[in-house]
Amino acid sequence: MASNHLYLVDGSGYIFRAYHQLPPLTNRHGLNVGAVYGYTAMLWKLADALHKADGPSHLAVVLDKGSHTFRNDMYDQYKAHRPPPPEDLVPQFPLIRDATRAFSLPCIEEEGFEADDIIATYTCRAVEAGWNVTIVSSDKDLAQLIIPGQVDMLDTMKNERRSVQYVVDKFGVGPERLGDVLALMGDSVDNVPGVPGIGPKTASKLITEHGDLEGVLAAIPSMKPSKMRENLENNVEMARLSRKLVALHCDMPLPQDLDSLKLDGIPPEPLREFLEDQGFKTLLSRLTGERPMPRPVDLHATPVTDATAPAAEVEARTGMPALPELPPIDCTAYATITDEAALDAIIAEAYAGGLLAIDTETDALDSVASGLVGISLATAPGRAAYIPVGHVSSDDMFGEKPPQLPLSVVVDRLLPVLSDPAVLKIGHNIKYDINVLARHGLIVAPYDDTMVISFDLDSGKMLGGHGMDVAASTHLAHTCTSFKDVTGTGKKQISFAHVTLDRATAYAAEDADVTFRLWTRLKPRLAHEAATRVYERVDRPLIPVVAGMERAGIKVDRHKLAQLSSQFTQEMARLEEEIYAEAGHPFTIGSPQQLGVVLFDEKGLKGGKKGKSGAYSTDVTVLEKLAAEGNAICRLVLDWRQVAKLKSTYTEALQAQINPVTGRVHTSYSLTGAQTGRLSSTDPNLQNIPIRTETGRQIRDAFVAEPGHVILAADYSQIELRLAAHMADVPALKEAFAAGEDVHARTAMELFGEVNRDTRGRAKTINFAILYGISRWGLAGRLEISADEAQAMISRYFERFPGISAYINETTEHARSKGFTETLFGRKTWFPQITNSIQHIRQGAERAAINAPIQGTSADIIKRAMIRMGPALAEAGLPNVKMLLQVHDELVFELPEGDIETAKPVIERVMAHAAEPIVHLSVPLGIEIGTGPSWGAAH
Known part of the structure; x- marks a missing residue:
């Protein structure tokens, strides 16, 4: 190994990463320094960690001096489409340069050259001098510089070293030919033109076959006639220009010689002066070893999460005192528990400390059907162990088990501590562990879930x-x-049960250790950031309820599904014949490329747009637009796609998902999958079954009750409109709901002066669309009218219901100023992009922010109903009424036929009053209840 090892840091990558990860922070001078703080913390971590880890001898930070370089003289459109830096970031650039120099690190930049060229030049000079070089960046262009055994890259975001093999795996060629591939494929970010229609795979194939770019261009005459050959012929000079644009220049004069880049740790001066001047107290305390004094608490301050110094930034924003440093994570230090004495010892530690982080390892992802392989426990940061119970030797054909305690012994020992109210159990997605352990008679209570806490803080x-x-x-x-890393991938992947105990311990115990550490960082933030109520009153008590629903599952009629699958197959065949007739010949309907050729090349439909791959876009938006213009083939293809999706996703997949032991389907619910707090489901996803179509009803008909039982479906009626009437204080809508009127008819009368089928339908569309912040063009598309007519309707709506307009304006302004919206229960949803300078991104965030308080409050209400349902049914003497599903605004139950009349009023009462006593609504919550032998019949 060379005695000198140079690290070259791509400073621009650090700057933008810091800017986008952190919310605005101001220093003691009132200047915006969020990016400065994040950059400083990340640079400190890099320089300090590397100095300790592998001793780089030299280090420099390289920055871009300006936007105009020699490449702009070569091609005036180079980077022409790149937006300017955010307005609030630009003033931070000089401070970032000051921060670099405060570390006594070289900060190198040159007018007329990009940072990439400076990095390339230093790399070439260092290699010539026999040094090793590591480029700290994730920029693909810099991968051209990698040299086996001498130059590599470090992506600190992924903590990943990149060598020649990385380039080969990603681009299909080595670093020496990467520039040729980049020239062919172009770069939309830097506006390098490339050759139209040639993407990474095609570029790699061409360069592999012909050696380099000039070899590809020379081979054009011998290529078969094709669109690719035509594009190459028409863009020869653009390809050559692109090759020059992506080439890295290694011959610029060195601004500083190599020896001046020597790294000697982080001297306290002038870093101390810089940190004091900026008011970065936590970083200053790291330098001096003195703990900063806590400041008054602002419960409404913006929370911050960042990988470099989360505790420090939470302190800066909320006034929380800095949390104590955690010991380094050492996966080699964890214990493997294979005897009862060691198990008793860690249980004793849990009793002594009152805290126990827990995680389970299984042989499958399904918590209801998987086998338990092991349990990991942690009683303090760094104090973790793994208990194997289901391992089989990976290299023994007879499946001999390595030394481990019998499962029955482990269950007996853990039973008391897992249910002891004096010991708080901590899990990350603990619902999964609750389900796995429940099948072995283990009850986990009380508990905290760090994944749910994270969601309630930073959704x-x-x-x-x-x-x-x-x-x-x-x-x-x-x-x-x-x-x-421990099980492998693809054909070589093994079950976790076959992982050796040493590797299993390092992996599994790390999960428990990390979970414990996350709890120490996240739990204190709940009170300081006013998230305790939604966590304690809504989300945490819901976890065992949802876990119980997952274990209960719902019966599915396999024969019914098979019949539906056959019907869908016949329907697809019928639609295929009609599509072929419209096209004039058969083709693969499921191939977007073939469909695009049929629609835009053969039939000559207008509006076809090609992507980078050279294929036309045929997504649902394109097809619906063409279908609305009267193109029958597009409507037929949309129908075919819908039937094909239903067949593959439900009628066939559901049959495979029936548990062979229970005969039921067990969906998995996520409490953190939807930003607004709604539950989402997977395996199978029950949220996407069409609601108002006949095929959707037929699929619901396959979800059935056991003999002697019925399915009961209880649905909140128009809950989001009711909440909008309350939250926006709209008298006309509140009156309509209080009187039990048709609210869409009332809206139609307010807007159009009459109620008929057409005006009511339009009013219904407008009612819901307005709550989602729809634009004039969006409403025009839905109602098939002009944008001006749509705007007139929106204006008239706001005139009739001024409270809705005020709500939208106030909600949007609150989201802009605070960064988040809140439900009536205090659930925060963050919108980092609501101040984005790019219009369509900003407007998308605004639309989401308008609806989030309403949809989130709806989610909170139905969650509270679910929490209260079990106790209410038990109190009413209805222990056999089981809640099975939650889909959108609906709860689905299975119950004995004889319990129907007793259960209905209990369920309705719980749902109608679920918001109380925290929230008292000024509109009643309407509940619609139906029963039948199947879910479909219950509607």
Whole structure:
């Protein structure tokens, strides 16, 4: 290994990552410094961690000096479509340069050159000098510089080293030919033209076959006639220009010599002065070792989550004192428990501390059908262990088990502590563990769920959701061991039961350790950020209710599904013949590429647009527009797609999902899957069964009751409109609901002065569309009228119902100023993009923000009804009435035929008063109840 190792940091990537991850922060001078703080914390972590880890001898941060470079002189459209930096970020650039120099690190930038060229030049000079180089960036262009054994890349976002193999896997060629691939495929971000219709795969194939770009261009005459050849012929010079644009220049003069980039740790000065001047107290305390004094608490301050210093930024925004540092995560330090004494010892620790993080490992994802392989426990950060109970040796053909305690012994030992009210159990998605353990007689209570806490604090903020990997990265700056790292992938993947105990322990105990650490970081934020009520009164008590529904499942008539599948097959065949007749020949209807050729090349329909792959777009929006213009083939294709989806998603998939033991289908509900708080379901997804179509009813008919029982469906009637009437204080709508009137008819009279089938239908569309912040063009499309007519209707609606207009304006302004909206129960939904400078992104966030308080309050109400339902039914002497499903605004039950009349008023009462006593609505909640032998018949 070379004695010198140079790290070159792509500073621009750090800046924009910091800006987009953190909300606005102001320093003691009143300046916006959110990006500065995040950049400072990330740079500190990088420089300090690398210095300790593998001793880079030299390090420099490289930045872009300006927007105009020699490439703009070469091609005036280069980066022409890239939007300018956000207005609130631009003033932070000088402070970011100051931050870099405060670390006593070189900050290198040159007028007329991009940071990539500076990095390339330093890389080439370092390689010539025999040094090793690591480029800290995720920019694909810089991957051209990778050299086996001498130059690699480090993506700190993914904590991933990138070598030659990464380039080959991603682009199909080595780094030396990457520029040729990039030239052919182009780059929409930098506006590198490339060759139209050629994407990464085609570019890679061409370069592999012909050696380089010039080889591809020379081979054009020998290529078979095709659209690709035509595009190549017409864009030879553009391809050559693109090759020059993506090439990295290694011959610029070095602004500083290599030796001046030497890394000597982080000296306290001038860093201390910079941190004091900016008021970054937590970072300053890291430098000085002194804990900062807590500040007054602002319960309505904006919470912050960031991978580099979450506790510090929460303190900066909420006044919470900085939390104590956690010990480093060491997966080699976890214990494997294979004897009773060790198990008793960790249980004793749980009793002593009153806290126990728990996680289960299984041999399948289905919590109702999977086998228990092991249980991991943690009693403190870094104090975690794994209890294997179902492992089989991976290299023994007879399946011999490695040393482990019998499951019965583990269950007996854990039974008291898991149900002891003096020990709080902590899980991440603990619903899954509750279901797995319940099948072995283990009850988990009381409990906290760090995934649900994360959701209640930061819904809408965390890209990628609230799963453990994202949460650990965001709040702990830790990358969890991935499941595939221990089980493999594809054909070589093994069951977790066959993973060796040492590797299983490192993986599984890490989950419990991380869960415990997340709890220490997230639980204190609930009170400070006014999220306790929604967590304690709505979401946490719902977890065992939903878990019980998942275990109960619902019976599905396999014969009925098979009949429907046959009907759908016949219907698809009929539609296919009609489509072929319209097209003039058979083709693969499910192929977007073939369909695009039929519609736009052969039939000459207008509006065809090609994507990067060269194929026409034939998504639902395109087809619906063409169908509305009278193109019969498009309507037929839409119908075919609907039937095909129903067949594959429900009538066939549902049969495969029937549990062979219970004979029922057990859907899985997520409490964190929908941003507004609604439950979502998977495996199967019951939310997407069509509601108002005959085929949807037929599918619901296959969900049936056991003999002697019936299905009862209880549905909130127009709950979102009722909530809108209350939240926006609309007297006319409140009066209509109070009197039991047809609210759509009342709206039609207000808007059009008369009520008939047409005006009522339009009023219904407008009522719901307005609540979703629909635009004039969106309403025009739904009602098939002009945009001006739609705008006139929207204006008339707001004149008749001014409260709705005021609600929309106030909600949007609140979201802009605070960053979030709130339900009546205090559930926050964050909208980071509501101030985005890109219009369509900003408007999308505004539309979502308008509806979030209404849809979220609806979700909170039905959740509270679900929580109260079990106790109310038990108190009424109805223990055999089981709640099975929650879909949209509906609860589905299975009950004995003799309990129908007793159960109906109990269910209706619980649902109607679910908001109380926290919220008292000024409109009644209407409940519609039906019963029948199947879910479909209950409507």
